[in-house]
Amino acid sequence: xxxxxxxxxxKGRLGEKAYAMLKNSGYDCPALEDPGRxxxxxxxxxxxxxxxxxxxxxxxxxxxxxxxxxxxxxxILLEYQPDVYExxxxxxxxxxxxxxxxxxxxxxxxxxxxxxxxxxxITRSYYxxxxxxxxxxxxxxxxxxxxxxxxxxxxxxxxxxxxxxRENDLMVYEEIVPISARLIANIASYQFKDxxxxxxxxxxQGQVERKYD
Ligand code: PRP
Numbered sequence: 001x002x003x004x005x006x007x008x009x010x011k012g013r014l015g016e017k018a019y020a021m022l023k024n025s026g027y028d029c030p031a032l033e034d035p036g037r038x039x040x041x042x043x044x045x046x047x048x049x050x051x052x053x054x055x056x057x058x059x060x061x062x063x064x065x066x067x068x069x070x071x072x073x074x075x076i077l078l079e080y081q082p083d084v085y086e087x088x089x090x091x092x093x094x095x096x097x098x099x100x101x102x103x104x105x106x107x108x109x110x111x112x113x114x115x116x117x118x119x120x121x122i123t124r125s126y127y128x129x130x131x132x133x134x135x136x137x138x139x140x141x142x143x144x145x146x147x148x149x150x151x152x153x154x155x156x157x158x159x160x161x162x163x164x165x166r167e168n169d170l171m172v173y174e175e176i177v178p179i180s181a182r183l184i185a186n187i188a189s190y191q192f193k194d195x196x197x198x199x200x201x202x203x204x205q206g207q208v209e210r211k212y213d
Contacts, residue, residue: 004047008067010055014093018071027205069187074179079119084184087201093181098173101147101154116146117156144168
């Protein structure tokens with residue numbers, strides 16, 4: 001019996017680009033190209049099943065074995081530290097995690113720094129490395145509003161093109177870490193489906209090298 005490979009793709013542009021790479025590697029799935037409202041797509045001939053999930057949930061599906069493989073941003077791996085194997089840097093979906101604030105921001109030395117973010121763990125670890133006392137304000141989106149409305153002194157957030165910061169008169173003060181998309185695998189799947197998973201990894205790696213090296 002064929003071993004199906006289940007792949008969790010992050011809904012959105014990153015997932016579409018990742019699927020294009022998988023398709024170029026021979027793992028096409030015509031049903032996925034006309035998705036409608038469906039969430040699961042399979043190509044029985046290739047033994048491959050894809051599903052679209054919220055980007056921040058990909059690692060959960062993979063860690064718990066609902067997916068053998070997933071495509072996820074390094075930000076999610078750093079924030080949630082899931083117990084998965086990180087197999088490959090796809091070198092796309094590039095952005096950076098940064099500290100940003102209003103243009104007239106001055107660090108209130110001696111006071112607790114108020115930091116708004118979707119990434120409390122990354123934030124905590126970054127500032128503990130600097131021995132800076134902070135108060136984390138955990139938001140779920142539109143983080144840029146926080147310093148503008150006086151909710152926080154700064155934000156820790158993803159900066160991709162910089163447009164959101166620019167259009168809201170904010171600027172980057174410190175770069176924390178560069179981010180890109182990673183191929184991850186469930187630990188047990190990697191043991192039991194190693195041949196198939198390694199073939200997928202090698203084909204994707206070949207594409208990454210042809211594109212960037
Ligand atoms: C992310 C991030 C920034 C924006 C950065 O938000 O939180 O707000 O993208 O991209 P840019 O540098 O290209 O402008 P997302 O679009 O995920 O929405 P959110 O505000 O709901 O988190």
